[in-house]
Amino acid sequence: MSGARPGLAMQDIxxxxxxxxxxxGVSLEARPHEVLGVIGPNGAGKxxxxxxxxxxxxPDSGSLSWRGQELPRLRPHDLxxxxxxxxLQGLGLFDRMTVLDNVLVGADRDARSGFWxxxxxxPRATRDEARLxxxxxxxxxxxxxxxxxxxxxxxxxxxVRKKVALARALVAEPExxxxxxxxxGLSDAEMSDLGSLxxxxxxxxxxxxxxxxxxxxxxxxxxxxxxxxGRVIATGTPAEVRDDPAVQSAYLGEAVTDA
Amino acid sequence: xxxxxxxxxxxxxAALGVVVIVLVLTAVDDFxxxxxxxxxxLGIAAGGLTVLTGLNGQISLGHGALMAVGAYTTAxxxxxxxxxxxxxxxxxxxTVVTLVVGAAIGVAAARxxxxxxxxxxxxxxxxxxxxxxxxxxxxxxxxxxxxxVPDAPGWVLDAAYFVTGQDLTPSKYVAFLGWGTLVVAxxxxxxxxxxRVGRRWRAVRDDEVAAEVAGISLGRxxxxxxxxxxxxxxxxxxxxxxSVRLAAPSGYSxxxxxxxxxxxxxxxxxxxxGALLGAALLTFLPQVVTDxxxxxxxxxxxAAELAPLIYGLVLVAVILLAPAGLSAVSAPRGTGxxxxxxxxxxxxHSAQAAAQEVGRHDRRPHLVGPGRxxxxxxxx
Numbered sequence: 001m002s003g004a005r006p007g008l009a010m011q012d013i014x015x016x017x018x019x020x021x022x023x024x025g026v027s028l029e030a031r032p033h034e035v036l037g038v039i040g041p042n043g044a045g046k047x048x049x050x051x052x053x054x055x056x057x058x059p060d061s062g063s064l065s066w067r068g069q070e071l072p073r074l075r076p077h078d079l080x081x082x083x084x085x086x087x088l089q090g091l092g093l094f095d096r097m098t099v100l101d102n103v104l105v106g107a108d109r110d111a112r113s114g115f116w117x118x119x120x121x122x123p124r125a126t127r128d129e130a131r132l133x134x135x136x137x138x139x140x141x142x143x144x145x146x147x148x149x150x151x152x153x154x155x156x157x158x159x160v161r162k163k164v165a166l167a168r169a170l171v172a173e174p175e176x177x178x179x180x181x182x183x184x185g186l187s188d189a190e191m192s193d194l195g196s197l198x199x200x201x202x203x204x205x206x207x208x209x210x211x212x213x214x215x216x217x218x219x220x221x222x223x224x225x226x227x228x229x230g231r232v233i234a235t236g237t238p239a240e241v242r243d244d245p246a247v248q249s250a251y252l253g254e255a256v257t258d259a
Numbered sequence: 260x261x262x263x264x265x266x267x268x269x270x271x272x273a274a275l276g277v278v279v280i281v282l283v284l285t286a287v288d289d290f291x292x293x294x295x296x297x298x299x300x301l302g303i304a305a306g307g308l309t310v311l312t313g314l315n316g317q318i319s320l321g322h323g324a325l326m327a328v329g330a331y332t333t334a335x336x337x338x339x340x341x342x343x344x345x346x347x348x349x350x351x352x353x354t355v356v357t358l359v360v361g362a363a364i365g366v367a368a369a370r371x372x373x374x375x376x377x378x379x380x381x382x383x384x385x386x387x388x389x390x391x392x393x394x395x396x397x398x399x400x401x402x403x404x405x406x407x408v409p410d411a412p413g414w415v416l417d418a419a420y421f422v423t424g425q426d427l428t429p430s431k432y433v434a435f436l437g438w439g440t441l442v443v444a445x446x447x448x449x450x451x452x453x454x455r456v457g458r459r460w461r462a463v464r465d466d467e468v469a470a471e472v473a474g475i476s477l478g479r480x481x482x483x484x485x486x487x488x489x490x491x492x493x494x495x496x497x498x499x500x501x502s503v504r505l506a507a508p509s510g511y512s513x514x515x516x517x518x519x520x521x522x523x524x525x526x527x528x529x530x531x532x533g534a535l536l537g538a539a540l541l542t543f544l545p546q547v548v549t550d551x552x553x554x555x556x557x558x559x560x561x562a563a564e565l566a567p568l569i570y571g572l573v574l575v576a577v578i579l580l581a582p583a584g585l586s587a588v589s590a591p592r593g594t595g596x597x598x599x600x601x602x603x604x605x606x607x608h609s610a611q612a613a614a615q616e617v618g619r620h621d622r623r624p625h626l627v628g629p630g631r632x633x634x635x636x637x638x639x
Contacts, residue, residue, distance in 0.1 A: 054472065080474025092469030094462050105462045109474040111455045115483070118454035119447050121269065125454055168473065 006068045007031045007206045008053065008084070008176055013062035015048055015230075022048040023059070024230045030176060030208040035198060037217045037238075038210045040227035041251065046210045047089070049227065050180055053208070054079050054086050066176075080109040085169035086178035091161055093153040099164050100149040103136040106168035110135075139171045140164075143197075158185050170201075177201065179209040183216045195220045218242070226250070269449035273442050280438045284431060285423040292434040293502065294542055299437035300326075300498040302538035303444050305522040306531050307491025310448055312520075313529025314457055315484035316464035317368060318376055321383030322492045323515030327506070328360050329353040329496025331391065334404035334506035342409055346501075350440065353497040354490050361489020362482065369481035384516045388508035403507025406500045408433060437498040444491050445531050451487060452529075460484050525577050527584020536585045544570055 008030040015023040023045045030036045038046050051057040052064065055074035064071045066082055079086065085106070094102050111132060113125035140146040143163045153161050162185070169177060182198075183191045191213065198207055198220050211217050217224065218238045226234040226247050234244040241247055265271060284292055308322050332353040336344055344352065364383060368376055391398045398404060411419075411432045419427035419435075427435075451457050462470040463480040471477055500506050522541050526533025545566035552562030581588050 076468075076471040077474055077476045079472060086472055088469055088472065092466045092472075094465035094469065096465055097458070097461050101458055101461070105458060105470065105473050105475070108455065108459065108462075113455060115451075115456055118456045119450055121450040121454070129454065168469075172473070 007034075007066070008208065009065045010049075010052070011063045011065070013049070013052055013059045013064070015045075015052060015057055015059050021230050023052070023227075025062070026225075026227070026230070026232050027062075028225045028232070028235070030206045031223075032175070032206045033202045034222040035202060035207040035209065035220050037221035037224045038208065038227065039212075039214075039217055039224060043229075044227040045230040046227055047180070048230075050086075050178060050210055053178060054084065080172055080174075083172075083175040084178065085172045085174035085176070087165050087169050087180055087182065089180045089184075091153075091165045093161055093165055093168075095152065095154050098150050098152060099140070099145070099156070100133070100136055102153060102164055103140060103167045103171050104132055106171040107132045107136055109172060136167070136171050139167045143167050143170075159187070159190050162186065174205055176206045176208065179207065179211075181211055182209055183211055183213045191216055269446050269453070272449075273446045276442050276445075280435075280442070281422060284434050284438070285425065289428055289430045292428075292431045294546070296430070296434045296437040296498065296502040298538050298542040299434070299441045300495045300502065301519065301522060301541055302535045303437075303441050303498065304492045304495035304519050305526070305534035305538050306441075306445055306448050307488040307495070308519050309523045309526070309529055309531065309534040310452060310457075310460075310491075311484050311488035312523060313527075314452055314464065315460040315481060317481060317484060318373070318520075319368075319380045319485075319488070320377055320513070320516050320520065321364070321380035321387075322488070322519050323511050323513065323517075324383045324387035325357050325361060325489050325492035326496035326499060326515065327387050327391070327508075327511035328357045329493035330500035330506040330511065331398060331404065331496075332356045332493070333497045333500040334399075334406045335397075337406050337408065337500075338404070340407060342407070346409060346436065350494060350497050353500075354493040357493025357496065358486055358490040361492070362486045365482040365485025365489070366478075368485055369478045380516075381513070384513045388511055391508045399507070401508065403505050403510075406504045406506060408501050408504060433498075433501045436501060440494050440498055444494055445535075448487070448491065449531055452531075456483065521574065525574065525585060527581075527586035530584060530586040533584045533586030540573070540585075544573065 006029070010026060010028050013023050013026045014021070026045070026049060028036065028038075038049060040046050048057060052059050055071075055076045055078065058074075064074060066084070071082075094105065097105075111128055113122070113128040116122075117125040137146060137149060140149055143166060145160050145163045145167065148156055148160055148164070153164060156164070162182070166179075166182070169179075179198075182194060186194060195216055198209075201207055209217075209221075221238055224234075224236065224238055224241045225232055226241055226244075228250045233246045233250055234241050236244070284295065287295065304322055304326055308319060311317050311319055330353075333349055336342060336349045336352060342349070364380070368379060371379055391403070392400055395401075408429065410429070411427055415432070416427050419425075419431075452460075459470070459475050459480045460483075462473065462475060463477055467477055470480070496511075499510070503510060518541060522537030523534055524537070525540055526535070526537035545563075548566045548569045549559075549562045552565040553559065555562075557565070577585060
C-alpha cells in the first residue's frame with residue numbers, strides 16, 4: 001500500500017500434494033522496505049509457501065507477481081536474476097569451497113566475464129573477479145565474519161556459517177530477501193543481533209521471513225501473515241495479530257507455562 | 260603480489276613447464292620420448308577428466324571413447340601423404356568434433372547422477388569401438404586406420420636445431436607436439452577452474468539447491484563441464500593417434516577409460532598437478548618395476564607380471580595413506596580440491612554440531628513472549 005513499486009505478491013495460491021492441500025487460497029504481499037513475517041504452527045504450509053515464492057513448487061492455481069509482473073513459469077535459477085535472494089533452512093553452504101568462494105557464488109549473477117575471457121584469463125575477467133571479491137569481502141565484513149574468508153565452512157561454528165549463508169544471499173544486492181528460519185540455532189544474543197541487522201536491511205530491500213521464534217518475529221516484522229492448515233487465518237501488524245481471536249484459538253489453545 | 264603468488268600463476272607455470280619440457284626432451288633418447296608422449300596424452304585426458312569429476316562431481320567411464328573420437332578424426336584427416344590440413348588444423352578439428360560429441364553426451368549426462376551416470380558413460384566406452392567395427396569400410400574395422408604423420412616443416416627443424424643443438428627425430432617431433440598440446444590444454448583448464456566458470460562447477464558439485472538459488476543453471480553448468488572435459492579428451496586422442504600411428508578399436512577399450520580414472524584418483528580429484536602425476540605413474544611404473552624385477556634376478560615374463568601387482572599395491576596405498584591423492588601430499592591446502600577440507604579439530608567440530616542440533620530442537624516449540632510455551636490445538 002505504501003510502496004510506489006510493488007514487491008512480491010501472491011494471489012490465491014493453492015498447492016496440493018496428492019490428496020493433501022498444503023496451501024489453499026493464500027494471498028500476501030511483501031512490500032519494499034518492509035519485513036513480512038510468515039508464521040504458523042508446524043505443518044501450516046510455511047515452507048511450501050516459501051518454495052512457491054522461489055519456484056521450487058509450482059502452484060495448482062493462483063498467481064505470483066513481482067514488481068507488478070506475473071511470473072507464470074518461475075524456475076529456481078531465475079530467481080537471482082530477478083533480484084530475489086533466499087537462504088536455505090539447511091544453510092546449503094558449499095563445503096569444499098572457502099567462505100569467500102561461497103559468497104562469490106552468490107555474486108555470480110553480476111559477473112560480467114564469460115566463458116572465453118575466463119578460459120584465456122583476459123584482463124577483463126581478472127578485473128571483474130577482483131571487483132566481485134571486494135564486494136564479497138565487504139559483505140562478510142558488514143556481517144562481522146571477514147576473518148573467516150579463507151576457511152572452509154565445515155570447520156566453523158554454526159552461527160558463523162549462518163552468517164556466511166546470509167552473506168551469500170546479500171552479496172547479490174537483492175530487492176527481496178527470503179529468509180527461511182533465520183533464527184534457528186542461534187543464542188538469544190545472536191538473535192537480537194540478527195533482529196537489528198534485518199531492520200537495517202529494510203532501507204535497501206524487502207524482507208520476507210518464515211520463523212518460529214515469536215520474539216524475533218514480533219520485534220522485527222512490519223506485517224505478519226499467520227497460516228494454519230494451509231489457510232491464512234490472520235494478517236496485520238504484530239500487535240493486531242497477537243490480539244486476533246482466530247490466532248489465539250489456533251495457537252494459544254493450550255498455553256503451557258514453562259516450569 | 261608476492262613472489263609465491265606470481266609463481267603459481269598458470270601462465271608463469273606454463274612458461275616454466277615449456278623450459279623443463281625442452282630440456283628433458285633434448286636430453287632423452289627416442290625410446291624415452293615415445294614414453295613421454297604417452298604420458299602427455301594420458302595427462303591431457305586425465306586433466307580433462309579431473310575437472311569433470313573433481314570440480315563438477317560427474318563421473319565418466321567413457322573418456323577413452325572420447326579419445327577414440329579425437330583419434331579417428333585425426334586418422335581420417337591424415338590418410339594421404341599430402342594432408343589437406345596442417346597438423347594444428349587437424350588438432351583443432353579433432354578437438355571440435357570430440358567437443359560436439361561430448362556436448363551431446365553431456366546433455367544426456369546432465370540428467371543423471373552417480374551410478375546412473377557411470378552406467379551411461381560405460382555404455383559409451385563399450386559402444387564406440389563397436390562403431391569402428393560396424394563402419395569397417397570407412398574406419399578400418401579391427402585393423403584400424405593408419406595415421407600418416409606428416410614430416411616436420413623445415414622451419415620447425417631449423418628452430419629445433421637452433422634451440423636444442425640436435426636434429427629433430429620424428430618421435431621427438433610428436434613428443435614436442437604432445438607436450439605443447441598439454442601445456443595449452445592445462446593452461447585453459449587451470450584458468451577455467453580458478454575463475455567464475457570453475458566456481459559454478461564446484462558450487463553445483465557441492466550443493467545443487469543452493470547453486471540454483473544463486474542463479475546457476477544446473478544443466479548448463481554440467482553440460483559445460485562435460486564439453487570442456489570432452490575437448491581435452493579429443494586433443495589427447497589426437498596426440499595418441501600421432502604417437503601410435505594407428506587408430507584401432509583395441510587401443511580405446513574400456514581399459515583406457517578406467518586407466519584415466521585411476522590416474523585422476525591417484526593424483527587427487529580436481530588437481531591438474533595430480534592428473535599429471537597420475538599419468539606419469541601409469542606411464543613409468545610398469546617399466547620401472549619390470550626393470551627392477553629383472554635386476555633382482557627374475558626372468559622377463561615374471562618381471563613383467565610384477566607390474567600389475569605393484570600398481571595395485573600403489574593404488575591401495577594411496578587410497579589408504581593419501582585419500583585426497585598424491586598432489587594433496589605436497590599441497591594440502593589446494594583450493595577447489597575434491598578431497599575433504601581439513602578441519603581444525605574434527606572431534607571438537609562434531610561435538611559442537613551435535614550440541615547445536617540439540618539446541619535447535621530445543622527451540623522448536625513456538626515461544627510467544629518469555630516463559631510461555633504454546634501448543635497448537637489439534638482438531639479431533
